[in-house]
Structures are given as structure tokens and as C-alpha cells.
Amino acid sequence: MVGPLEGKGPLKDYFDYVIKDDTLKESSFEKSERKLLLDIITGAIQKSGLNISDIQFFFGGDLLNQIVSSSFTARELSLPFIGLYSACATMTESLALASIFVDNNLAENVVAGTCTHFSSAERQYRFPLELGNQRPPTAQWTITGGGASIISKRKSNIRINSVTFGKVVDFGISDINNMGAAMAPSACDSILTHIKNRNLKSEDYDMILTGDLGKLGSEILIDLMEHNGVVLGKNYSDCGCMIFDKTERVFMGGSGAGCSASVLNSYLLKKLKNGEFKRVLLVSTGALMSTTTSQQGDTIPGIAHAVELEYVPNFKKQNVDSVVFGVKNENVKNTKIKKNFKKSEKIAQKLKNNGKNSAILEKNLKNSNVSSKNSNTSSPSSKQKKTNLTMQTLDSANKSKRREK
Amino acid sequence: MDKEERNSNYNLYVESKIPKTRAWPSLFKAFLLGGFICALGQGFYDLYSYLFPNLAESELSTCMLMTIIFITCFLTGLGVYDVIGAWGGAGSVIPITGFSNSISSPAIEFKKEGIIYGICVKMFTIAGPVIVCGVVGSILCGIVGLFM
Numbered sequence: 001m002v003g004p005l006e007g008k009g010p011l012k013d014y015f016d017y018v019i020k021d022d023t024l025k026e027s028s029f030e031k032s033e034r035k036l037l038l039d040i041i042t043g044a045i046q047k048s049g050l051n052i053s054d055i056q057f058f059f060g061g062d063l064l065n066q067i068v069s070s071s072f073t074a075r076e077l078s079l080p081f082i083g084l085y086s087a088c089a090t091m092t093e094s095l096a097l098a099s100i101f102v103d104n105n106l107a108e109n110v111v112a113g114t115c116t117h118f119s120s121a122e123r124q125y126r127f128p129l130e131l132g133n134q135r136p137p138t139a140q141w142t143i144t145g146g147g148a149s150i151i152s153k154r155k156s157n158i159r160i161n162s163v164t165f166g167k168v169v170d171f172g173i174s175d176i177n178n179m180g181a182a183m184a185p186s187a188c189d190s191i192l193t194h195i196k197n198r199n200l201k202s203e204d205y206d207m208i209l210t211g212d213l214g215k216l217g218s219e220i221l222i223d224l225m226e227h228n229g230v231v232l233g234k235n236y237s238d239c240g241c242m243i244f245d246k247t248e249r250v251f252m253g254g255s256g257a258g259c260s261a262s263v264l265n266s267y268l269l270k271k272l273k274n275g276e277f278k279r280v281l282l283v284s285t286g287a288l289m290s291t292t293t294s295q296q297g298d299t300i301p302g303i304a305h306a307v308e309l310e311y312v313p314n315f316k317k318q319n320v321d322s323v324v325f326g327v328k329n330e331n332v333k334n335t336k337i338k339k340n341f342k343k344s345e346k347i348a349q350k351l352k353n354n355g356k357n358s359a360i361l362e363k364n365l366k367n368s369n370v371s372s373k374n375s376n377t378s379s380p381s382s383k384q385k386k387t388n389l390t391m392q393t394l395d396s397a398n399k400s401k402r403r404e405k
Numbered sequence: 406m407d408k409e410e411r412n413s414n415y416n417l418y419v420e421s422k423i424p425k426t427r428a429w430p431s432l433f434k435a436f437l438l439g440g441f442i443c444a445l446g447q448g449f450y451d452l453y454s455y456l457f458p459n460l461a462e463s464e465l466s467t468c469m470l471m472t473i474i475f476i477t478c479f480l481t482g483l484g485v486y487d488v489i490g491a492w493g494g495a496g497s498v499i500p501i502t503g504f505s506n507s508i509s510s511p512a513i514e515f516k517k518e519g520i521i522y523g524i525c526v527k528m529f530t531i532a533g534p535v536i537v538c539g540v541v542g543s544i545l546c547g548i549v550g551l552f553m
Contacts, residue, residue: 028517128514130481131531132490132497132506137424172412173419181419216422223418249491299412 001040002243002262003118003144006254009244014266015145016043022119022144030064033117037062037073037146041113044148044265048109052077055150056107059094061085063116063142063257064124070114079111087286088183088212089166090114091147091261092305096163098151099307108153115146116256125176125291138178140214141250143243146258147265158272161279161310162198166190168288170301176294180217180240180252183285186302187213188224190283194306195230202230206277209268211260211284211304212240214252239263239284260284272311280309431494438493442500446473470501477505482513507531 007018024032045052058077060070061084074081086093094112101107121142122129169186187210195202202208213221218238225232239260240253264282271277285304450469480486486506490497497503508528515527
């Protein structure tokens with residue numbers, strides 16, 4: 001799901017839903033961001049054909065202070081919530097952790113998602129919206145939008161093959177308007193570590209996609225990689241560069257946690273689903289500063305988490321992969337999704353009402369066992385399933401090796 | 406290579422990569438917009454001196470400034486002024502319109518946090534330094550003036 005400006009960009013045909021009014025009829029932009037994330041999470045769950053009660057955990061985070069958007073969304077969902085923050089790398093962080101949870105039978109179905117809102121980010125990090133100031137040419141544009149993935153034990157033709165958690169890298173950039181340059185070294189480090197551990201070359205990937213380095217950051221990354229003996233060719237791109245048209249006044253391109261989240265869950269997953277891409281490396285990048293540290297003259301540390309996604313051509317029912325995406329409906333049309341959103345809104349409303357009225361909540365708990373089921377039954381059910389599942393040990397071994405390293 | 410050397414090399418490299426803002430177009434736009442705003446101010450001044458011939462010069466300029474400030478606040482509220490400012494740069498900042506916009510825009514933005522903690526507290530987040538400069542400057546001038 002993305003905002004109106006992003007919905008006009010080159011990826012407009014891939015997005016599931018483009019919102020027309022970026023306030024989402026809420027009284028503040030923080031509330032709009034919350035609603036956007038709730039719509040994204042419930043929409044993703046609906047699209048996968050699951051119910052909220054089938055989900056055991058919600059991994060998520062956002063850019064606002066104290067990750068309020070995610071935690072307030074989790075309040076509405078009443079799911080066990082694992083709040084994460086890696087700035088704009090939150091999507092791959094939550095995806096990686098969620099896949100480890102599912103891989104180790106800690107959960108059956110997990111939702112991982114994040115989103116950002118241009119106006120709320122602008123309010124927190126920069127100036128009021130109506131201030132008539134000029135941006136430097138290196139500035140980026142926080143996108144309005146986000147995405148969520150369901151990581152599930154159910155079969156699918158996309159799976160998470162391996163993940164690399166990045167180190168925090170700081171090359172001494174302190175310009176808050178040049179995040180691409182601050183994050184490029186961390187992206188370089190994570191990509192190098194990942195392909196080295198996987199014994200692969202950069203050409204082996206159909207696409208290597210960084211989160212939000214922007215135009216300048218991507219150029220710097222290409223140079224840095226070349227310096228380290230790895231050539232990034234035509235298979236390299238950046239979500240921030242892809243999401244906006246060159247004609248739009250967005251300077252170096254899009255940024256924000258929602259940037260890689262929306263590109264992953266629209267463009268990338270659809271291409272993987274078609275089999276157009278066989279192996280993809282998504283490296284979301286984050287700048288781990290706050291307005292206070294920047295004002296105090298500190299440099300900007302960068303982080304990048306890499307997630308390798310793979311197309312599974314002939315998956316069999318018995319041979320359940322270690323980690324798979326549970327996106328069920330193929331070629332879901334917009335109308336259907338809109339319908340789903342209406343449904344999901346109803347569910348959200350219901351859950352909201354539950355939260356407001358404890359008497360109703362208790363009654364509903366008896367009937368549907370929504371929240372208690374989620375928090376208590378995750379371990380026994382996974383134990384039961386453990387015997388049924390034949391895990392792909394290779395992947396698990398690879399992962400544990402990487403974790404040890 | 407130690408860390409500091411690496412960082413300074415990287416900073417130099419990044420510096421060389423940053424696209425430079427072309428000065429002449431920006432200057433020209435700023436000149437056009439700034440000139441237009443000043444001409445508009447002068448227009449109002451002349452209009453008021455024609456309409457109210459009894460007003461003193463200082464009163465005329467106060468009326469003119471009030472009009473310009475009102476127009477800026479109005480355009481800020483309509484969401485037009487940020488577009489003008491992004492186009493004209495310093496041309497919109499240097500005249501009193503920039504000051505007016507820098508007070509009205511946070512007032513609009515932080516209205517959601519309430520009248521006291523939102524509007525009153527946050528209103529001068531951008532214009533604050535200008536006011537402090539003005540106050541400190543006037544104190545210094547006053548002290549100097551006392552001994553002259």
C-alpha cells in the first residue's frame with residue numbers, strides 16, 4: 001500500500017492498493033500512519049487467506065519515536081508483538097527474525113511489516129510541512145506507504161533462503177541530508193558478508209536491491225563494491241530510485257522504512273512469483289541517528305540487513321520448506337483487495353471495540369479465543385507439527401553457521 | 406589505514422560525488438521572487454498613501470507590513486507558500502514573508518498537540534533564533550548607545 005505520489009511512480013502497476021487521500025481521514029498524520037499500517041497488516045493477512053487468529057506473532061517497527069505506529073497497530077490487532085527498530089532497515093530485520101522464528105518451529109504463521117508516512121516523518125525529523133524552505137540536492141523523500149509479508153510454514157513458491165544481520169558501520173558522515181552516503185558502507189559490508197558466506201557471486205543474483213540509498217548512495221555503493229573487488233552490474237538497483245519517477249521533485253529518490261517494504265511486497269514478490277527472478281538479495285539500509293545526536297554533531301551510523309529470497313519452481317506438498325511465504329491468491333485484482341480491506345476494517349473495528357469494552361472482550365474471548373489462543377498455543381501446535389514436517393536441514397545449517405560467524 | 410584517515414578519505418570522496426547546486430539559476434530565481442515581494446510591498450505602501458493621505462510614513466509602512474504578513478500567513482495556510490519558497494529560495498526568506506511563514510507554519514503543524522503545548526510552545530521553533538538575535542543585538546546596541 002502506498003500514497004498518491006508513489007502510486008503515480010514507475011511501480012504503480014505492482015502495488016496492491018494506492019491511497020488517494022494521505023490523511024486517511026484521520027485528524028493527525030501520526031494517526032494516518034497507524035491506520036495505514038493496520039490496513040497493510042490486515043490486508044496482507046486477508047490476502048494470504050489466513051485469519052488473524054492463525055498468526056502467532058507480529059514483527060514490526062517504524063520511524064516514529066518509540067515506534068508508536070507499530071505498537072498502536074499491535075494494540076488494535078491484539079497479536080503478540082515484537083517491536084523492532086533498525087530505521088529504514090526494519091523490513092528486512094523483521095523479515096529475517098520472523099523467518100528464524102518459523103524456521104525453528106517457534107511459530108506457524110508470522111506477519112512482518114512496516115510503513116512510513118511522509119508527513120509524520122517530516123514533522124519529526126525535519127521542518128513543518130508548510131515551511132517554504134529549499135532542500136539540498138542530496139536530500140531524499142520519505143515515502144508514504146509500506147508493506148507486510150506473511151512468513152509461514154505453508155507451501156509457496158517463494159522462500160527465504162538465508163539472512164545476514166548487518167554490522168553497524170560508520171564512515172564519519174554527519175550530514176543529515178546525505179543519508180545515502182552514510183548508509184552505503186553498511187550496505188557494502190552486508191552484501192560482501194552475505195555473498196562470501198553463501199559462496200556466490202553478485203552475478204548469481206537476478207537482482208540485488210538496496211533499501212533506500214538513493215541515487216547518490218547507489219553510486220557510492222557501486223564504487224565501494226568495486227573497491228572490494230565485486231562488480232555490481234545491471235542486476236543492481238535501489239528501491240528508493242525505483243519508486244519515484246525522475247520527473248518528480250524527490251531529489252535523490254525515496255527513503256523510509258516503507259520504501260523497501262513496499263517495493264519488496266509489490267514488485268519483488270510478484271517477479272519472484274512469476275519466476276522472472278530466481279534469486280534476489282534485498283538489503284534494506286538504515287541510518288541509526290536521531291535529531292538529537294545529529295544536532296550534537298555526532299556522525300550517522302548505518303546498518304543493513306540482507307535477506308535472500310528464492311523462487312521455488314516445483315514445490316511439493318509433503319516437502320515443506322524451512323521458510324515460505326504464504327501468499328495464496330495469485331493475480332488478486334484491486335477490487336478484490338478493496339473488498340478484503342473492507343473486511344479487514346470490520347475485523348479491526350471489532351478488535352477495537354474489544355479493547356474498549358472489557359465485558360465484551362471477555363465474552364469474545366470465550367467465543368473466539370483470539371488473543372489467548374495466539375499467545376498460548378504457539379508452542380504445542382508447533383510441537384505437533386514438528387513431527388509432520390521434514391525440514392530442509394541445509395538451510396537451517398547454513399543459517400546457524402552464519403549466526404555463529 | 407586507521408579509522409580517522411578512512412573516514413576523512415570517505416568524506417572527501419563523498420564531497421566530490423555530491424552534485425552541486427547551480428548558483429546562477431538559484432540566484433536569478435531568488436532575485437525575481439525577492440524583487441517581486443518587495444515591489445508588491447512598495448505597491449501596497451503607495452496604495453495606502455493614496456487612500457489615506459493623513460497617515461505618517463511609519464504608520465504607512467506598518468500597514469504595508471501587516472498586509473504582506475497577512476498574505477503570507479494566508480498562503481501558508483492554503484499550502485501554497487512552501488511551493489513558492491521551494492522555487493524562490495532565499496528570495497522568499499529574506500523579506501518579512503520568510504519570518505511570517507516560519508512562525509505560521511509550525512503553528513499550523515503543531516496545532517494537533519493542543520493550543521498551549523502545540524501552538525504556543527512550538528510556534529517559535531524556527532523563528533526563535535531570529536528573535537534571540539534581534540533581542541541580543543538591541544541590547545548590545547543599547548549598551549553601546551549609552552556610552553556614546
